Amino acid sequence: MLTLTDLRGRDVDIAAILPRADQDISATLDTVAPLLEQVRTGGESALLDLSEKYDAVRPPSLRVPAQVLEQALEQLDPVVRDALDALILRAREVHNAQLPAASVVSPGPDAKITNRWVPVQRVGLYVPGGQAVYPSSVVMNVVPAQVAGVAQLAISSPPQKEHGGWPHPTILAAAQLLGVEEVYAVGGAQAVGMFAYGVRDDSGVVVPPVSLITGPGNIYVATAKRAVQGIVGIDAEAGPTEIMVLADSTAPANLIAADLVSQAEHDELAAAVLVTDSAELAERVISQVEERAAITRHLDRVKQSLAGRQSAALVVDSMDTAVEVANEYGAEHLEIMTEDDAAYADRIHNAGAVFLGHYTPVSLGDYCAGSNHVLPTGGAARYSSGLNVTSFLRSQQVVRYGRDGLSQVAGHVQALAQAEDLPAHGEAVAARFQ
Numbered sequence: 048m049l050t051l052t053d054l055r056g057r058d059v060d061i062a063a064i065l066p067r068a069d070q071d072i073s074a075t076l077d078t079v080a081p082l083l084e085q086v087r088t089g090g091e092s093a094l095l096d097l098s099e100k101y102d103a104v105r106p107p108s109l110r111v112p113a114q115v116l117e118q119a120l121e122q123l124d125p126v127v128r129d130a131l132d133a134l135i136l137r138a139r140e141v142h143n144a145q146l147p148a149a150s151v152v153s154p155g156p157d158a159k160i161t162n163r164w165v166p167v168q169r170v171g172l173y174v175p176g177g178q179a180v181y182p183s184s185v186v187m188n189v190v191p192a193q194v195a196g197v198a199q200l201a202i203s204s205p206p207q208k209e210h211g212g213w214p215h216p217t218i219l220a221a222a223q224l225l226g227v228e229e230v231y232a233v234g235g236a237q238a239v240g241m242f243a244y245g246v247r248d249d250s251g252v253v254v255p256p257v258s259l260i261t262g263p264g265n266i267y268v269a270t271a272k273r274a275v276q277g278i279v280g281i282d283a284e285a286g287p288t289e290i291m292v293l294a295d296s297t298a299p300a301n302l303i304a305a306d307l308v309s310q311a312e313h314d315e316l317a318a319a320v321l322v323t324d325s326a327e328l329a330e331r332v333i334s335q336v337e338e339r340a341a342i343t344r345h346l347d348r349v350k351q352s353l354a355g356r357q358s359a360a361l362v363v364d365s366m367d368t369a370v371e372v373a374n375e376y377g378a379e380h381l382e383i384m385t386e387d388d389a390a391y392a393d394r395i396h397n398a399g400a401v402f403l404g405h406y407t408p409v410s411l412g413d414y415c416a417g418s419n420h421v422l423p424t425g426g427a428a429r430y431s432s433g434l435n436v437t438s439f440l441r442s443q444q445v446v447r448y449g450r451d452g453l454s455q456v457a458g459h460v461q462a463l464a465q466a467e468d469l470p471a472h473g474e475a476v477a478a479r480f481q
């Protein structure tokens with residue numbers, strides 16, 4: 048199932064041997080582009096047709112009525128409600144601390160630059176719901192958006208045949224718990240298209256377009272987000288889940304196996320990777336993974352994920368090489384289980400989030416650590432962050448110089464305008480003193 052790749056003694060190009068799925072975003076663009084075009088040109092009826100095709104149900108309407116949201120919360124299992132309350136509390140505390148402060152700088156006399164943080168006005172939050180149910184992703188999207196001060200939040204999640212064509216009731220209950228009233232029963236690439244282009248009919252706007260789309264999803268969702276980037280902003284490409292465990296010979300094989308299987312159950316395309324300098328540990332992990340995978344509830348998905356090209360146990364010459372591999376891979380989640388986790392963590396540049404020690408499994412971060420579980424995948428952790436409060440803010444500079452302030456630098460502006468052969472720039476300054 049999980050294959051051992053022994054790289055010891057081999058002089059390899061690390062980037063070339065990294066385990067990655069065959070079906071990535073580039074390979075999926077051809078499938079997703081026509082769906083987006085169908086939504087752009089066909090509006091509401093196209094969205095309903097696509098739900099029928101991909102979710103096997105035509106929802107009663109795009110928007111979920113208020114009473115359906117209210118009823119979902121009323122009927123929510125109290126144990127799940129307690130868990131959601133606990134998650135919301137921790138997530139709010141963590142995300143409140145991320146709010147950046149404004150700065151005011153006077154770089155000279157009679158000169159002031161204010162750097163302020165302005166929330167995006169309207170955002171579309173995607174909550175997955177194809178193979179599993181993700182109320183936790185409601186919280187992970189909504190809490191940072193609310194802390195940032197976003198005025199309009201809209202959620203979209205796939206319609207469910209067993210629930211009358213509405214998104215799963217636990218997702219609706221989580222939305223209601225957080226006070227989000229605008230919820231749509233649309234999934235996949237079509238939901239991304241709906242948010243990006245908006246929907247109009249003869250009587251006017253049905254769904255206003257958003258400025259930013261955030262949230263996780265499968266390969267179709269992540270691909271659609273890449274495709275609409277530029278029309279709208281996106282948080283990051285947060286596609287099929289990845290876990291990499293960086294471990295030395297001191298690590299417990301049973302816990303590593305449990306964590307690899309835990310993330311493999313998300314999706315056939317999920318990636319579970321171990322990188323270690325201990326062949327003996329790798330062999331023990333592989334055998335424990337096999338035992339667990341054989342009896343786990345979603346064994347078909349798990350087996351496909353572990354057998355796919357994206358999953359592997361990599362054995363390398365040294366822990367230095369293991370760190371190099373981890374940085375080159377840029378995992379969504381990187382667990383570190385070594386004799387000195389903090390020291391290894393200091394050497395990690397590229398990872399969506401880092402989980403240290405035996406008591407910090409990724410599934411804790413998925414649900415209740417307080418950290419955000421919407422994280423970049425496919426190597427995007429090299430340049431993107433996990434979802435956070437600043438994902439919903441823009442830095443905006445407000446500039447004010449007075450007459451004295453401008454006169455101090457007028458000569459420099461003239462000199463640079465001449466040097467760039469843009470004399471009208473200099474003349475605009477000179478005009479103030481004529």
Ligand SMILES: NC(=O)c1ccc[n+]([C@@H]2O[C@H](COP(=O)([O-])OP(=O)(O)OC[C@H]3O[C@@H](n4cnc5c(N)ncnc54)[C@H](O)[C@@H]3O)[C@@H](O)[C@H]2O)c1
Pocket residue numbers: 078101102174175176177178179184205206233234235236237263264265266267268284285286287288313314317379420421422423424
């Ligand atoms: N990176 C992160 O932060 C993060 C967090 C949570 C979950 N995830 C990932 O989210 C994903 C959830 O996936 P899911 O499938 O359960 O739900 P989903 O809501 O992401 O996807 C379901 C939608 O996919 C579309 N779809 C399915 N098959 C299709 C096809 N052949 N062609 C076009 N569209 C198709 C359908 O429209 C359906 O509504 C998993 O991959 C999981 O690993 C990632």
Ligand SMILES: N[C@H](CO)Cc1c[nH]c[nH+]1
Pocket residue numbers: 181183184287288289310379413420421422
């Ligand atoms: N592991 C996922 C992030 O890739 C998040 C999640 C939600 N529910 C369970 N897990």
Ligand SMILES: [Zn+2]
Pocket residue numbers: 288309310313410413
């Ligand atoms: Zn998970």
